[in-house]
Structure formats: C-alpha cells, structure tokens
Amino acid sequence: MTTSDELVIHIDCTAGLLAGVTREAVANAERRHPGVLDGCKVSYGPLSEAPGAVDVLFTSSIAAPPATTCWMQVGDVIAGDPTWPCGALLTDGRGARLRKLEEILLLALLMLNNHVPALIERQRARTWGQLFSTGIAGKTLLVLGVGEVGGALARRARAFGLTVYGTRRSGRPHPDVVSMHRGAPAHNLLARADFVAVTLPPGARGQFGRAELATLAPTTTVVSVAATGVVEEDALAEALHAGRLGGAVLITHAAASSPVRDAPNAVVLPATIADDPDELPHALLDLFLDNIGRFRRGAVLRNIVKAAT
Amino acid sequence: MTGDTPSSDAPFRVLVENESALGLVFRVDPERFAAALDRHPVWRGRLHVTFSQDGDRFEAAIKTANLLIGWRFPHEHLASRAPCLRWIHLTGAGVNHLLPLDWLPAGTVLTNNRGVHAPKCQEFVTMALLLLANRIPTIVRMEALLRHGTRLIAGQRATVVGVGSMGGAAARAARELGLHVTGVRRSGQPHPDVDVMYATDALHTALAGADHVVICTPLTRVTWHLIDARAIATMKPGATLVNIARGGVVDEQALATALMSGHISCALLDVFEQEPLPPQSSAWTLPNTIITPHCSSDDAVDYVPRTLDLIFANLDRMITGQELLARVDPVLEY
Numbered sequence: 078m079t080t081s082d083e084l085v086i087h088i089d090c091t092a093g094l095l096a097g098v099t100r101e102a103v104a105n106a107e108r109r110h111p112g113v114l115d116g117c118k119v120s121y122g123p124l125s126e127a128p129g130a131v132d133v134l135f136t137s138s139i140a141a142p143p144a145t146t147c148w149m150q151v152g153d154v155i156a157g158d159p160t161w162p163c164g165a166l167l168t169d170g171r172g173a174r175l176r177k178l179e180e181i182l183l184l185a186l187l188m189l190n191n192h193v194p195a196l197i198e199r200q201r202a203r204t205w206g207q208l209f210s211t212g213i214a215g216k217t218l219l220v221l222g223v224g225e226v227g228g229a230l231a232r233r234a235r236a237f238g239l240t241v242y243g244t245r246r247s248g249r250p251h252p253d254v255v256s257m258h259r260g261a262p263a264h265n266l267l268a269r270a271d272f273v274a275v276t277l278p279p280g281a282r283g284q285f286g287r288a289e290l291a292t293l294a295p296t297t298t299v300v301s302v303a304a305t306g307v308v309e310e311d312a313l314a315e316a317l318h319a320g321r322l323g324g325a326v327l328i329t330h331a332a333a334s335s336p337v338r339d340a341p342n343a344v345v346l347p348a349t350i351a352d353d354p355d356e357l358p359h360a361l362l363d364l365f366l367d368n369i370g371r372f373r374r375g376a377v378l379r380n381i382v383k384a385a386t
Numbered sequence: 387m388t389g390d391t392p393s394s395d396a397p398f399r400v401l402v403e404n405e406s407a408l409g410l411v412f413r414v415d416p417e418r419f420a421a422a423l424d425r426h427p428v429w430r431g432r433l434h435v436t437f438s439q440d441g442d443r444f445e446a447a448i449k450t451a452n453l454l455i456g457w458r459f460p461h462e463h464l465a466s467r468a469p470c471l472r473w474i475h476l477t478g479a480g481v482n483h484l485l486p487l488d489w490l491p492a493g494t495v496l497t498n499n500r501g502v503h504a505p506k507c508q509e510f511v512t513m514a515l516l517l518l519a520n521r522i523p524t525i526v527r528m529e530a531l532l533r534h535g536t537r538l539i540a541g542q543r544a545t546v547v548g549v550g551s552m553g554g555a556a557a558r559a560a561r562e563l564g565l566h567v568t569g570v571r572r573s574g575q576p577h578p579d580v581d582v583m584y585a586t587d588a589l590h591t592a593l594a595g596a597d598h599v600v601i602c603t604p605l606t607r608v609t610w611h612l613i614d615a616r617a618i619a620t621m622k623p624g625a626t627l628v629n630i631a632r633g634g635v636v637d638e639q640a641l642a643t644a645l646m647s648g649h650i651s652c653a654l655l656d657v658f659e660q661e662p663l664p665p666q667s668s669a670w671t672l673p674n675t676i677i678t679p680h681c682s683s684d685d686a687v688d689y690v691p692r693t694l695d696l697i698f699a700n701l702d703r704m705i706t707g708q709e710l711l712a713r714v715d716p717v718l719e720y
Contacts, residue, residue, distance in 0.1 A: 094534075176538055181520060187513035188522075193676070197526055200677045203670045205662035207679045209411045209686035212506055237509075344526055352534040 084117045084373070086135065087127040093137025094152040094170070098358045106362035113370045133372070135365050139167070147385060148378075150368060152361045154348065155382050156279070156304050156330045167383040168368060172225055173360035174351040178328075179229035181351055182300060185326035185344075186234060186272055187213065189298035194324050194344045214238025219270035221262060221285060222277035223251050226302060230274055242266055267292040272300065279304035287312040290322065298324040302348075305331050314340040397434040398701070399470065401447040403456030404439050411689050412477060414455060422694035429701060455697065458483065465491035473710070475697050477690075479503060479552065480632050480720075482605040487716035496714040497700060502692045504555040507683035510630065511559035514654045514682075515539060515598055518626035523652040523676045540564030545596035547589070547613070548603025548631060549577050550720075552683060556600045556630075568592050570603075572718075586612075590620040598626045604720035605632035615640035624651045630682045633658035638669065645672050656682040 090098035100121065107114050120128055124140055134142050134149045139159055142149045148166040155169040188194065192208035199206045218234045220227040223243040231241045231253035241254050244266070248259030258266060267273065267289060275285045285301070286309035293299075299322065301308045308327070316322040317340035324342035329335055332347040368378045402414045416437055423430055436447040444459060448468045455475045461484065464471070471491060476498045481487070490496055517523070519539045521532060544560040546553045549569040557579040560567045567580050570592045574585030584592040589612070593599060599621060603609050613627075613636040621627075627650050629636055638659055644650040652674035661680055663669055670677065685692070700710045714720060 177535060180516060180539060181535075184513065184516035184520060184522070187509065188517065191510060191513055191678070191682075193513070193517070193678070196678050197676060199679070200670055203665040203667075205679045207409070207681040209409075209681050209684055209689075211685050211687040212509055214505075344522075346522075346525060347532070349533065350520060350525065350535040353537050354534050355537045357534075 084132050084369075085128060085130055086114075086117050086119045086133045086369070087124075087131045088119065088121050089124045089127075089134070089136040090121060091123045094352060094357055094361065095135070095137045098362065102359060103362060106359065106366050109363060110366040110370060113366045113373075117369070133369070148372060150365050152357075154330065157306065159382065161383045164386040165383075166378065166381065166385040168378050168380045169382050170361050170364065171380050173357060173364050174353070175225055175229060175360075177351040177353045177356070178226055178302060179233055181328060181346070182226070182230045182274065182276075182302060183233045183237070185300040185328070185346075186218070186237075186239075186274075188326060188344065189272065189300070189324050190216070192324075194326070194342045197344070198341060212238075215240070216271040217242065217269060218272045218274060219243070219262065219266055220254065220274045220276060222275065222281065222303070223254060223257065224276060224278065227274065227276035228253065230276065239272070242270070262289070264292055268294060270294075270297055272298055275299065275301035275303045275308055277303045277307050279307065282306045283309060285309065290316045293322060295321050296323045298322070298326075300326045300328075302328040305329060310336050313337055314343075317341055317343050397432055398453065399447075399451050400433050400435045400453045400455065401444070401451035402435060402437045403441065403444055403454065403459050404437065405456075405458055406440050408457065411684055411686050412457070414477065414690055414694065418690045419694065422691065422698060425695065426698040426701075429698065453697075461489045464489055464494075473497065473700075473704070475499075475700070476714070477693050480604050481714055482632055482634070482719070485606070485719055487714070487719065490716055495710055496716065497696075497710050497712045498714050498720075499693055499696065500551040500712045502689065502696060503683040503685075504551050506685040506688075507552045507630065508555040508559045510656075510682040511556040511600060511628065512563060514600070514628045514630075515544065515560060515563060515565070517676070518598060518628065518652050518654060521652060521674075523654070523674045526676070527674065541566070542597040543568065543595055544598045544600060545570065545592050546580070546600045546602055547592075547635075548601065548609075549580060549583065550602065550604070552630065553600075553602035554579060556602050560598075560600070565598070568596060590617060593617060593620050594622065596622060596625055598628070601627070601629040601631045601635055603631050603635055605634045606719035608719075609635050611635070611637045613637065613641070615643070618644045618650065621650065623649055626651055627653045628656075629653075630656045633661070642668065642672055645674060652676075654678065656680055 130145045131143050134146050137152045139151050146165050150168045152170040154171045190213045191210050216239055218239045218241045220231055220243040223245040228251055234241050235253045242256055243254035244258045244262050250257050290312055314336040327337050327345045330348045332345045335345050337343050338345045371378050404413050438444045450470055452470055453473045457477045471494050473495045479499050542565050544565045545568040546556045547570045549571040557567045561579045569580035569583045570589050572586050576583050618640050654676050656678045657680055
C-alpha cells in the first residue's frame with residue numbers, strides 16, 4: 078500500500094464476466110456500499126495498463142498480478158487448487174450466483190421428478206414412451222451441506238411442499254429444514270430421501286461417493302452443484318448404469334469431461350449456466366466492495382481461495 | 387339434470403368403460419372406485435356399477451346406464467342404444483377426438499375432467515418455464531456451446547393462450563416464479579393470476595411481448611392452427627414455446643420453420659397432431675426442442691382419485707338439482 082489511507086485499485090473490465098462493467102456500474106455499486114471506496118484510487122482498463130503500484134486487483138479470471146498487489150479478487154469460481162505463483166491473497170466469485178443457482182437447483186428437482194432426463198433419451202431414440210409422475214409435494218429432500226446455496230434450495234423446495242432434511246458441519250438449525258444433522262449423513266437419512274442435493278463446500282472431497290450412493294434407494298435421484306471431486310462421479314455413473322439410482326442432474330465446471338454425461342437418466346449442465354450476464358457483474362461488484370470494506374477494516378474476506386503468505 | 391334421480395330402491399346405473407391402451411394411470415378400476423366410495427359414503431349402496439374393459443361389456447350395459455364414465459367409446463346412434471343415459475363423464479380434458487358432438491343425445495349432459503390436471507400441470511409449467519428460460523434443450527442436445535447462462539426468470543414475461551383450468555394453473559406457475567403474466571381467453575374475462583387478459587381476437591397483441599408462450603387452449607374448430615405462421619411471426623425473436631394442449635392448436639410446420647430459423651429459441655412439446663409420434667417423424671429432431679410424450683399433467687397417483695372425486699361431487703349436485711361442474715358446451719366444443 079502506498080500510504081495508510083490511499084488504496085490503489087485496478088479493475089480490468091475488458092474481458093470475461095466483467096466485460097462491460099462501466100464506471101457508472103461501479104458508482105451504483107458504491108451507492109449500495111457507501112464510503113467503502115473513500116480515499117481509494119480506482120483505475121480501469123486491461124491488466125497490462127494497470128498503474129505501477131496496484132494494491133488490489135479485480136479481474137474476471139485468474140492472472141499473474143503485478144508484484145505490488147497484495148490482494149486479487151476474481152469473478153470466476155476457482156475449482157480445485159489453482160497454481161498461484163505469488164504471495165498475494167486470492168478471493169473468487171462464488172456466492173455471487175446464488176439467485177440464479179437456486180433457480181437452477183429447483184429446476185433440477187422438477188426435471189428429475191418429471192423424468193425429463195429419461196424422456197430426453199427416449200426422444201434421442203425416437204421412442205414414444207410415456208413416463209408419468211406424481212406431484213413433488215410431500216416428497217423428501219436431503220440437502221448435504223446446508224450453506225448459502227443449500228439453504229436457498231431448502232427454502233424453494235419447502236415452498237413446493239417438499240419435506241427438507243439437512244446436514245451441515247455445525248448442525249445448526251435452519252428455518253426451512255425440518256431436522257438438521259451434524260456432519261456426515263446417517264444411513265437412514267440417505268435411505269429415505271426421494272431427492273439428495275449435494276451442496277457441500279469444495280473442501281469436502283469424496284464425501285459423496287460409493288458408500289453414500291450404495292445407501293440410496295433405487296428410485297432416489299441426486300442433484301449436485303458441488304465442486305469437482307466432492308461427488309465421486311465414476312461411482313455415480315456406475316450406479317446410474319446399474320439402475321441403482323433413479324437419476325441425476327450434475328452442475329459442474331467440468332461438464333465436458335464428466336463420466337456422468339454418458340450415463341442413463343442423467344443430465345450434466347455446465348456451471349456457467351448460473352452466470353447471468355445481466356446481473357452477475359453487479360453481484361460481483363457487490364461482493365468486491367463488501368470485501369474491500371472487510372480488507373480496510375482488517376476483517377476476514379469472503380471466498381478466500383489462497384491466504385496471503 | 388331432471389328426473390331419474392337415484393333412490394335406494396332404484397340404484398343409479400353407472401357404466402365405466404376402460405381402455406387398456408391408456409394404461410394404469412387412467413384406469414377407473416373397482417378398487418379405485420371403492421376407495422372413492424369410502425370418501426363419499428353417502429353413495430354406498432345407491433350405485434350399480436358395471437366395469438367394461440375395451441368394450442367387453444359396453445353394449446349390454448349401455449342399454450340401462452344412467453351415467454357413462456369413459457374416454458373413447460362407440461357413439462353412433464347413441465340415443466337409441468342408450469335410452470336411459472342422462473350423463474357422460476369423459477376422463478380427460480380435450481374432447482377433440484369426439485368432435486363434432488352432434489351424436490350427443492338430447493338431454494344428456496357431457497362433462498369432462500377439467501380441473502383434475504391443475505396441480506400437476508402447475509408443477510410441469512413451472513419446470514417448463516425454468517427449463518426453457520435456462521436453454522436446457524440447447525444444452526442437453528449439445529447444439530451450441532453457451533458461454534454463460536441467461537438472466538433470472540423473475541421479471542420475464544409469459545403469455546398463456548387459453549386460460550381455463552390448465553391455463554389458470556400455468557398462469558399461477560408463471561406468477562409464482564415472478565413473471566409478468568398475459569392471458570388470452572375467448573371471453574377476455576380477468577383471472578386472479580393473470581396481469582393482463584386479452585380476448586382471442588387480440589391474440590397477436592398478447593403474443594408480441596412474451597418471452598415465453600404457453601399453449602393451454604382446447605382444440606376446437608375455432609382453435610385449429612390458432613398458432614400459425616402469422617401468430618408465430620408476431621412473437622418476439624428468441625421467445626420460447628410450451629405446448630401442453632393439443633398438437634393441432636399449433637401449425638407444426640410453421641413451428642418447425644421458426645425453430646430452425648431461431649425465431650423461436652427453444653420449445654417443450656408434450657402434444658402432437660399425430661400421437662404416438664411415429665419413429666420417422668421429423669419432430670424428434672426439431673432443433674432446441676425437448677419432447678415429453680403427452681405425460682405432462684396426468685398425475686400418476688392422483689389422476690383417477692381426483693377424477694372420481696369430481697364425479698361424486700357432481701352426483702351430489704345432481705341430486706340437489708344443481709348444475710353439474712365441468713360441463714362441456716357442445717357448440718363451443720369444450
């Protein structure tokens with residue numbers, strides 16, 4: 078930092094998700110976060126044109142920051158463990174897609190309840206094969222990892238008459254979850270769910286795998302929006318091929334390479350489906366300005382991918 | 387309905403005609419009938435019910451039947467074959483397979499299953515709107531790589547063509563997702579879940595602003611190819627279309643052209659002019675389209691129980707001299 082009260086911020090809004098972010102949009106965001114940018118020097122343009130002594134950088138995607146940068150905020154969601162060649166703090170854009178994700182997760186439940194993945198296969202095979210279903214109200218949803226996204230899904234699902242069970246590390250109750258369980262889900266919790274939604278954090282690698290899948294009823298369907306590696310996709314594909322699972326909708330950053338793509342009764346959607354081009358830049362600006370406030374107060378930032386070293 | 391009210395000494399004679407091809411979801415079998423009687427115990431012992439499967443007992447039982455419950459049945463010269471028939475209940479909503487209704491004996495009331503589909507229809511339309519707004523047909527058919535998603539569905543505009551029972555459920559689905567809802571109905575009468583209602587003559591105006599168009603109108607002489615090339619041309623470029631009504635309401639050739647040009651960005655089609663859709667049909671490969679084979683709104687568990695509850699509600703109305711619910715107007719054809 079150049080002086081104790083002047084923070085040099087550079088926003089690269091020339092490409093990716095931030096393309097088209099105008100100074101006006103930043104000014105509007107500032108009105109939603111009054112005072113946060115007071116005493117800051119903000120510049121705009123490609124990264125190569127950033128001023129010499131940039132403290133904070135905001136870009137769409139991960140890139141090598143100038144040596145002076147102590148914190149970089151990116152708009153993308155960074156899956157897995159990125160190569161990060163410097164000691165700066167790195168935060169990403171998760172959470173900014175919440176409203177859109179909640180819409181897509183609700184859609185996934187309704188698609189599974191209405192046998193849409195299976196009907197898409199019948200369409201490919203030019204087969205007129207009716208699959209009737211009964212209404213989703215009264216069925217049971219188990220949300221694994223009730224955080225921001227899982228909680229939003231629980232609220233939407235409850236509004237559609239589903240009974241929602243949940244797990245989270247703390248076991249803390251949630252108003253839309255009838256019973257919350259601490260940590261890993263018990264056998265009977267998995268066995269009685271009509272729908273299982275995996276909204277576990279990226280750190281929960283392998284926590285929804287062969288053992289959990291083996292516990293599910295053959296009519297149970299699975300929705301996952303978790304980071305790559307949380308769901309054992311090979312095991313999921315195997316269960317679908319074997320008919321041990323009713324169906325799945327997977328929302329993933331690695332859609333093209335997922336083994337579930339070729340499995341029956343499954344739909345794989347790219348995670349970018351949650352990137353609303355109109356709203357996302359504003360949501361990312363909100364996240365960025367909230368983090369600037371935290372940064373200046375010395376509070377813990379949201380969405381830390383790599384801590385400063 | 388006049389005369390022939392049931393009494394304990396002369397039971398009301400009911401003929402139930404089931405068609406195997408329709409499948410279990412639609413079967414009004416003795417077990418489901420008995421369960422309905424348990425829900426309406428006042429009718430216990432007052433009904434004489436004959437179950438006919440694929441017409442095996444139809445001809446004998448129709449001679450004395452007061453009420454016929456069925457979907458497809460031989461209706462030529464019905465007046466002379468069924469002199470006691472006072473009421474026919476159709477176990478579906480669209481009656482287009484029986485048109486024109488000139489065979490309906492004078493004095494026989496025709497009712498259909500309107501209302502029975504509503505809850506499942508509402509769920510299906512919720513799914514359909516979300517599915518189309520998020521371009522799922524394009525993604526799953528891998529017809530284009532989408533670099534980003536679409537905007538939130540709340541605040542978008544839906545137009546429901548045909549705001550009856552199913553259309554009302556569709557409007558409610560759209561409204562609950564936060565869409566602005568425009569409706570089109572013959573009467574132009576307002577509906578609580580429709581923001582702006584138009585009469586059918588303003589169809590093109592109603593279509594023009596919609597991001598999503600949901601077709602729910604019955605197929606009649608008047609609505610055949612209602613959604614033709616001209617109607618489609620008035621739709622906003624990139625709008626989507628859901629058809630859960632009858633295939634014949636939409637000019638399938640015009641729809642195919644619009645899907646191929648991208649004027650309609652994607653579609654969810656549940657109904658077709660020819661059903662079952664034959665394997666060689668070009669509809670299977672329409673771009674950006676998902677096909678559900680006429681199974682959108684028929685609840686696998688509740689369909690027959692709800693059908694029978696409607697029939698029993700009408701039996702109650704009949705003996706108290708009230709007009710029956712879900713009457714089909716032979717002139718309007720729905």
